Amino acid sequence: MMAKAERGLAPAYPIRTERLLxxxxxxxxxxxxxxxxxxxxxxxxxxxxxxxxxxxxxxxETTWSRTRFDEPGGGICLAVEDRETGALLGDVVLFWHSERDRAGEVGYIFDPAFAGRGYATEAVGALLELGFDGLGLHRIAARIDDRNTSSARVVERLGFRREARLVESEWFKDEWTTMLVYALLEDEWRGRTGAASA
Incomplete structure (x- = not known):
């Protein structure tokens, strides 16, 4: 599925899920x-x-064109395509924050026309596999605006736990924003995926 470099990761594309590429x-x-x-x-x-x-x-052409993890501090953005129709549904990102701490973060945005069908959950699930199995991460986080309840539901369905609610912690788009911090550990993910496949 992936080729590990001496220090980095080159995923094999496309990454396939049940309905997505x-x-x-x-x-x-x-x-x-x-x-x-x-x-x-x-x-x-x-x-x-x-x-x-x-x-x-x-x-x-620039920031969204990275296709491999070369060193901590970087990330890759991937298009999410419907396998059956070829339609572009949205895009996802996996950041590799720290080699020592084995820490990463996920992000995602989808076309509202395709909302409510579980595509984001399926795509982020594939990022978890890439992060935990490919990069060997220990912890993957998601930072979500407190008002973005649909985004929070995505990570909650995948087993992320809410670790913090940072009240008015960031000045974002001309207003104070309360941020939620979610995270999932590798052993928690393996416990869920092992139970699901048993």
Whole structure:
């Protein structure tokens, strides 16, 4: 599934789940990605304002183009595609924060047109496998705006525990924002996936 470098990881793409393909984001994804990344409601809780098509294209060529983990501090963004239709549903990110602490973080954004079908949960589940089995992480976190209840439900379904509620801890998009910190440990994940496959 993945090729480990001396210090890093090069996943084998596409990563397949029951209904999805996770793959590198390509220039052809820009128009479909622009649909949700230009929607103020869809990007309300992510760290950028609505993006123009040109801005989406520029990010695809730069920060969203990484396909491997070379060193801590980096991450990879992947397109989430419906295996049956080929439609772009959204995108996900896995950050590798620390080699010593074996720490990572997940993030995700999906086109609201595909909400409520479990795609985010399925895609983030694949990121957990990539992080725990591929990178050998010990702990994967998710930082979620307190108002983003649908995003919190995604990680809760995957077994993440809420560790903190940081009241008005960040000045985000011109207002104080309360952040929730969720996390899942490798042995907790293995216990859930082992029980599910038994």
């Amino acid at each position: 996770l793959r590198p984001i390509a220039p052809r994804d820009a128009p479909a990605m622009h649909v949700y990344k230009s929607d103020p409601d869809a990007v309300r809780y992510v760290p950028y304002a609505p993006l123009s098509l040109a801005e989406v294209e520029e990010r695809i």
